[in-house]
Amino acid sequence: MLLFKDGNFMQVLEGDSSVVDELYLKISRDPRHTGLITLVRRHILKRSFSDWKMGFKDLGDLTQDEKAAHSNFLDIPLNDVVYASSPDVAFKLLESFKKTVR
Numbered sequence: 001m002l003l004f005k006d007g008n009f010m011q012v013l014e015g016d017s018s019v020v021d022e023l024y025l026k027i028s029r030d031p032r033h034t035g036l037i038t039l040v041r042r043h044i045l046k047r048s049f050s051d052w053k054m055g056f057k058d059l060g061d062l063t064q065d066e067k068a069a070h071s072n073f074l075d076i077p078l079n080d081v082v083y084a085s086s087p088d089v090a091f092k093l094l095e096s097f098k099k100t101v102r
């Protein structure tokens with residue numbers, strides 16, 4: 001799952017740890033972006049984003065309904081300290097787009 005807003009991305013990678021680590025390394029070396037921050041890395045029992053290979057949402061391009069549903073988050077930049085200090089808030093934001101992003 002990949003969110004984009006005002007030049008920042010927020011992304012969840014799920015899978016076997018070796019596969020995730022390898023992809024993370026590849027993404028971290030990608031010159032198209034800088035300032036990578038790992039918000040949280042954890043073992044999970046069940047995937048939250050298993051239905052698609054990659055969902056993408058530009059938060060600058062939301063419908064009125066989506067704006068209403070996600071209003072708590074939309075004024076906060078994706079690289080705000082609130083997400084680094086409370087990764088569950090970041091996860092809730094990403095999960096809240098699960099139903100609408102394909």
Ligand SMILES: Cc1cc2nc3c(=O)[nH]c(=O)nc-3n(C[C@H](O)[C@H](O)[C@H](O)COP(=O)(O)O)c2cc1C
Nearest residue numbers: 001002009011013023026027028029030032033054
């Ligand atoms: C913000 C950002 C997120 C990315 N996320 C993914 C991803 O989830 N999966 C993926 O395969 N590549 C992702 N990429 C692209 C990789 O960095 C890389 O270009 C891609 O995996 C192709 O690598 P390859 O040419 O070695 O196959 C992302 C790139 C950026 C800039």
